[in-house]
Each structure stands twice: as C-alpha cells, then as structure tokens.
Amino acid sequence: MSFTQNYTAVNNSLALTAIVALIPILYFFWALAIKKMKGYVAGLTTLLVAFVLAIFAFKVPVSTALMSASQGAVYGLLPIGWIIIASVFLYNLTVKTGQFNIIRHSVLSITEDRRIQALLVAFSFGAFLEGAAGFGAPVAISAALLVGLGFNPLYAAGLCLIANTAPVAFGAIGVPITAMEGPTGIAATEISKMVGRQLPFLSVFIPFFLIVIMCGFKKTLEVMPAILISGVSFAVTQYLTSNFLGPELPDILSALVSLFALAIFMKYWKPKNIYRFSEEQEMASASAANAALQNSSYTGGQIFKAWSPFIVLTGFISLWGTPIIKAALTGHYEGTNIILKGINTIGHALTFVPEVPFLHNKVIDGATGEAIAAVYKLELLGAAGTAILLSAIVTKFIFNMNWGEWGKTFFETINEIKYPLITICAVVAYAYVANVAGMTTTLGMVLAKTGALFPFFSPVLGWLGVFITGSDTSANVLFAKLQQVTATSVGMEPVLALAANSSGGVTGKMISPQSIAVACAAVGLAGRESELLRFTLKYSIFLLLILCVITMLQATVFTWMIP
Template sequence: MTFTPDFTAVGDHLLLSAAVALIPIIYFFWALAVKRMKGYLAGLSTLGIALVIAVIAFKMPVGMAVMSATQGAVYGILPIGWIIITSVFLYKLTVKTGQFDIIRNSVLSITEDRRLQALLVAFSFGAFLEGAAGFGAPVAISAALLVGLGFSPLYAAGICLLANTAPVAFGAIGIPIIAVEGPTGIPAMEISKMVGRQLPFLSVFIPFYLVVIMAGFKKAFEIMPAILVSGISFAVTQFLTSNFMGPELPDILSALVSLLALTIFLKFWKPKTIFRFSAEQEMAASVAENQATMPVTFSGGQIFKAWSPFLVLTGFISIWGIPTIKSALTGHYEGTNVILKGVNSIGHLFTLMPEVPGLSNKIINASGEATPAFYKLELLGAAGTAILLSAIVTKFIVQISWTQWVITFGETLNELKYPIITIASVVGFAYVTNASGMSTTLGMTLAKTGSLFPFFSPFLGWLGVFITGSDTSANLLFGNLQKITATSVGMDPLLAVAANSSGGVTGKMISPQSIAVACAAVGLAGKESDLFRFTIKHSIFLVILIGILTFLQNGILSWMIP
C-alpha cells in the first residue's frame, strides 16, 4: 500500500485543509505561550494531535504516520540531541575543574559590561559556531558561556537565540543554500549573492536590537560605537564573502572579523558606565571594592589553557564541516543517501541507514516517484561526535580523572533527559507534518496571496523553519514552491528562493527544537514556555522586516537582484 499526500484532503478545499493543518501549530503556540506547559508535555501532545490529524483529516495510513514520527524522533536524538549532550558536557567539564572561572575573568578583562559581553559571545562567537557546526551547537555553547559569566538563564538563552538570527542562512558551511540548488535548479552562488543582499541589513540591526532588548534604547545608544563596529564589520564581510566567495564561508569569516574588530576597538574605547542587570546592581559596589583590594590576575598561559577546550572544539567542528572530510566521516555524499565504499571512506563503517519499515518507498511525491525513508545514524560524522572528541582532549588539558569525567557525563545525561524527549517529539511532529502533506498545504495557501506574495514569501520560510527547526529543511520543503509561485505572479524566482532562506532565519528562535536546545543548555528544562514567550514577538517583528525588504526588492529596489 502506498500513500499520495492530498493537499486539499479536507472538503476538497485548500483553505479548509490549511485551517485543519494549522491546528497542531496553534495548539503548540497555546500550550507554551498561554498554558505554559512543560516543553516535553507540549511536544508529546502536539505530536499526538498531529498524528490524529494526519490520519483522520489527511488520510495517511496509521502505520506510515507512526513510522514517520519515529523517523523524526531518531533524527531528534542523533544528531540534534547528541550535539546538546556533548556541548553541555564540555561546558560542565570546564566548570567542574575551575577553568571557567578563568574564562570568565578573561572576558571581564575585555569588558565587564553585559551589553558588550552579549555582542562578543552571543553575536560574534555564536555566529562562528553556527558557520562551523550549525544545528544546536551555537545556541547551546554560547548560552552556557553567558550563564557562566553571570547572565540569568532566560536572558542568556533568549539573547543567543536572537543573535543566532544573522548567521543561520549560511550555517554549517553554507548547507542551507547549497541544498536548495537541487530542487530549484538555481545555482547556489546566485542564491548566495541574493541572500547576501538581504541579511546584511539584518546583521547590522541585530546587535542594536539585541542591546535594546537587554537594556533599553538609552543604554543602547551609550554603546552605539561598539554596536556599529560589531554589526557593520559583520555585515560588510557577510556581503563580500557571500557575493564573491560563495555560501560556505560568510558566517565563519564574518564572525571572526566582527570578534576581532570589537575586541581591538574595546582596547581603545570604553563605555561611560558599566551596565549590569538589575539583580547585580546591589552587589556591584562590593564587588568593585573587592576587586580593587584583591585583584585576580591570570597569566597568558593560564588563560590559554582555560580557553583551550573551546579552541579544540572550534578545530574539531571546523574539520567536521569540511565537505570532503564530512563525506569521508559519514560515508556518503552530503545531501544524498549514496554510501561511499572502499578505501576513500571509513565513514560507511560508522554510518547506519536502515530503511524505515512500513514507510520507505511508500509515499509518492509530486513527481509520482516513491520516496525512500531512512533512519540516518551517522555515528562518526555527527557534529556531536566532534564535540565528544573535544571533551576527551579536554580531559587531558584540565587534568580531570576518568572517574570524574564519566560521572560528569552521567550527570549531563540525567539533566537532559526531559529536553531530549522534547526534541525527539517536536522533530517527530515535523516529520509527520511533512510526510502527511500538511506543511505543503500551508505553503500552497500562502502562495495564493498573489501580488502580495513578495511580502509573504519570507513568511513561508519562517513557517518552514518553525515546523522543521532547520533553514536547510525549510529550503528543501518550500524552495521549489517559492520558485513556481514567483514565476506565476511575476516575481523574480531568485528573490523568492532567497527570501525563503532569509525569512527562515527569523523562525529559528521560536522553533520548538531551538527552544528545547536553549533551555537544555542553560538549565531551564520545563521552562520552555517562558523562553517561547520571550522570543515570539521578536520573531514576528523581524520576519515582517524581511517581508518589507523583499517587497521593496521586488519593486523599487529591484536593482539589488543579481
């Protein structure tokens, strides 16, 4: 028995079908924003509702619906959950051995101002990790660093999710843009150019917006020189690299330039007042007095040793992200299910891709072809494995015993059990939504907006990333639909495909996966609703900005299209 998704399954009507397909999404919004349900309960119940609707309303066979959920759940555990576990584990090793105290001191030696720390860690360092690893690593690691510096967990998670907006489209060595070339036929370099003429505007704005959220307009204007150095250096590099080098390096190079530029700038410029959160104000005077009488200084060697775990991490995930290395480690060409046999790849020995029983080659796509479905288990090639190797090297750097190393890993697993359930359930929900045709139904409905489609085009990417948690997945899901719709309404297809990716980045901060990852990293498991309420308004505001920009680029700013 096979299943062909019917995008007008409810009453043979697209709008009615879309209204029904929206039910799980609306429920999830309600569960987190209104009911303030714990993340894993919201995720599991949303998955249950999606399964019921897929079976009853969209006529998907029960077995296929359940197996698509298991496929998503497995993907939620590996690679996504594995990244979170290893990232938090590495951070805990530095805390347990006292090395993070030195890291904190080294950052404070650059600046004690919380606004500037957020720019350095959440915006610049987080963007570097996004470019090198992607998935949940940037938010998990940078948020944990901010908590270690003294940020409240909610603010640390929210700020890092917001800061992660700027680099997502070029994340993981440009995979979101490289991947969409396949279904659309538009060269990745051209898409890179167009995205590079949209996101730099957001990249200039995000540092300012981030500080406004933290401290208000007045406090943001106090450090405007630093904000401009951070944002403009990032945006200019992002434009130049995306337009003249391609989609692989914009994040990594932009982040490094921004980080270096701001660090050097802060050697010569200081804010008039040091900003701390209100809870810290009462302690500020006594802390300053203690530091004045008993200054804590560390040698360059001590600082280098303390940062070494994260330097090792950077090295490993950068190597893991190189396409040829990744192909060797995973045993297959990126974006395909073709296993590489022979001496050129050891990855096939550590890559398991069993077919999903009852689902593989049972769903017929729009081209009339059966779609294969695999449990994709990349044991060696997963970014989490690179982070685990960093933790093994770190064991020798910080000189912790194997017993304590193992105990710390066990503590990490115990702390993250509920967040992993959350991640597995929401990715399962995404897979059910895609396999049943609900996602495409929603996309086709947005595509009916006619002359206003240039404005709503980014919302399609926003919706895709909210559902799937990935800009890459959203591009694969809606990229070709964007191209076809744009052609029918007289919009440049290149602009529409780029808008899908640019709009998608603003949905990352409210994606259930991202929310679960951020909460897990800062110890807020069960508080996902609070973080969702923090990010939702900013996500909607930013996607509206991208919609306006795209609408203008389709009209009076059409000269910006390559």
C-alpha cells in the first residue's frame, strides 16, 4: 500500500497543515522546558504525538508510520548511539585506570584558568573531532574531558554544544556540504566557498561568546588576547581552506591551527587573574600548589601515555573519514590496492542494507512524484563508533588492562547511558515519522513563502531541519532543493540560500533533542535534559538571528561576497 505525501492534508490548507506539523515540536519544548520531563519520557511521548498526527491528520497508513519509526530508531542506535557508547567508554577507561588525572594536570600545566581550558577543549579540540567524525563524538568526548577537569557537568555540556556551532557545517570531512551537490547540481566547492564567507564571522565570535557565558563581560576582557588568538586563527583558516581547498578539511585544519596557536601563546602570556569557578575559590591556592607539585612529578612519557587514547582516536577517526578508506570499510571500494580490497571484503560482509518492510518505495514524494527508498543502513565496520571502539581496544594494551576489567567497564558504560540511548532512538524515530508524513517539508514550504524576506528566513529552514533531524547533513538533503527553487523564484542567488541552510543549521544543533541527549549522556546528566535545553535555547535563537542578518545583508548589500 503506497502513500503520497500531501502538504495541504488538513482542510486543503498549507497554513493549517503547518500548524498541525508544529504540534510535536511545541509539545517537545513544553515537555522538556516547562513540564521538565525526563528526556526519554519527553522523547517517547513526542514520538507518540507525531505518530498519532501522522495517521489521523496526514493519513499515513499505520504500517508505514510504524516502519518509519523503526527506521529512525535503528539509525538512532547505529551510527549515533554506537558513537556515544564508544566515546563514553573510551573516556571511562582513562578514568578507571587513573590516567585521566595525568591528562587533567597536563592541561593545568598549560593553564589553570577555566576560560582558557574551555577554549582549548570545547572550542578547538571539539572542532577537530567534529571535522574528523561528526555526529555526537565531539560533544561527548570534549564535554567528558571538561567534567574530568572539574567543570560543572551542565556547564560543560552546554559550553561544548555552543562551541560546536563553529565547525558543524564542515563536519565529518565536509559531508554536510557535499550532500547538497546531488539534489541541486551546484558544485560542492561553490557551496563551500559561500559557507566559508558566512561562518567565519560566527567562528571568530564564538570563543568570545563562550567566555561571556562562563564568567561575564568584565572577566572576559581579561583574556581577550587569548580569545582573539583562538577565534581569529580558527576563522581565517576556515575561510582560506573552505575557499581554496574545498569542504573536506576546514574543520580539521582550523582546529589544529587554533589549538596550537593558543597553546603556544599561553607559553608566553598569562592572564592577570586566574579564573576559577566560585566553588573552587576557597581551595584556589592549595589547588594551585598541589597541581604544580603533581605536574612536576609527571614525565613527558607519562603524559604522552595518558593522552595516547585520544591520539589513537584521532588517527582512527581520520582514517575512517577519508573517502577512499570509508568506501573500503563499507564495501564500496572499486580500486586495485590489495590492502584496501581486503578491507573492502570485510567491510562488505559487515555492511547490511535491508529494505524497510512496508516502507521501501511505498512513500511518494509530494513534490516530485518519485518513490522514496527506505533501508536500514547498518555499516558495522564503517561506523565512526567502530573506529572509537578500536581506539578503546588499543587503549587496553597501552594501559595494560586485563580483558575482564575492560569488559566490565564496557557494560558499566552501557548501563550508565541506557536512558539517553532510549531518548536518542525516540527522537530520531520522531524525525523519520515527521519526514515520511511530510510534516517537515510542510513547515519548510511555509517559510519559503516569505517572498522578499526569504533571505532573512533562509537560515531558519536549516535551523528547523537540524532541530528535527539532529543532523546538518540531513537538514541540507531535506531542504536543499526547496532552498534552491525558492531562491531562484525570489531573485536570490541559490548558492547563498544553500549556504544559509547549512550555516543556519549549525545554530540548531545545540537544541536538537539528539544533541541534548548525547551531551547529557556524556556528562552523567541523564534525566536532566530539560535543564540543558533551557540553557542552550536562548543562545541558539540569538546566534540564528545573527546568521539571518548576515544572509540578508549578503543578499542585498554585500552581494560581492557571493562567489
């Protein structure tokens, strides 16, 4: 039984249909921000609301709605949930073996100032992980590191979500950008150039914004030299790489330049006052003396050993993100290299793409009239989580752990994050139900009817898409064609609209239910997702408005910025 999407399903009205499509989103905000439900309860009930509306308002067959939810739930487990399990597990191994104490003090040897630590870990290191892996790994690992350093878990999660704004558009080796080339026919290099002429303005502002959130304007001014080094080095590298190298490397190179520039700068410059959190003030002098004593007792070899899991992680994730390696890991390599052919054989055996029953080619796109394919994409070897797990296996040997202790830590990790995993599966299932029913496209079509104001609202489409799907890549695939067609009809350069979709999407990442669940899982805040959403929501809207203004100005005043 086939189903054709109808974007005017409610009383043959686009406006009424959009209002109905908004109900699950509004319910989710109410459930978390006002009712303060636990994340998994809010996620499951939001899925239920969407399911009921899909069946009764959008006339989706029950079997179609059920199977679309199952497809989303499976995607929530692999690759997203798998990344979270492996990331938290790797971090737990360093804690269990006592190595994280050495990591902590090695960071303190660069600076004890919490502001600089946030720039190094949340902004620069998080951006590197975003460029290499994407999905939930950057927030999960960098937030866990900050908690280990002594940050309040809620602040650590919130700061990492906000810091993740700068690199998301070029995450996972540029996949969000390259994903738009297929449906639009516009070269990814051109889209990359345009995104690289929007996001650097945000990237140079984010470090300043992070520190203001942490400690207020006055204390932020005390570390302005460090903030400028961090933000400007990142933004300049992001512009140059996106415009002259393409979409694959901006995050990785920008993050490395920013990280090393700030670390080197801190060797020659120190803030006048060392900033610590209020609860640390009473122990400040004793803590400083103790940290200095313990740092002096660690050799370079010990520090290298403690950091080695993350060095190994960087190597594995970089390999997994390389297109030719990725092709072999998923069984799609067609070259002649013997080693890659061997990996390809294993990757092919561990890649399963079964069709989703009652859903595959059963849903007809309401705009194009084409059947929509639906498969369970299970890439066991090619998943980024597998790269992280292999890092954990190597770590077992580096730290000389026995298999019993290693396995015990793994199952403790799963038990620790079981509720966040349910949350992730529920919200991704909701996103899939909303997409199949046509809810998401209906909301996009309403925004597309803003006419001459469309350049201002263009980033809102990306923001909305990432909030629902949790992925800038998914939002770009979802709305790319709509952005292109609408931009052409209102006299806006299509490449600017596509860039705005991706750039606007990055500001929605910090409030996406998936991202909130991932961050809470990483820092042990399961059940407190509502607090984190309330923390990030206002900042998400503020940063979105900045991008709306930038896009409007580029469309009307600074048109010379469009490639």
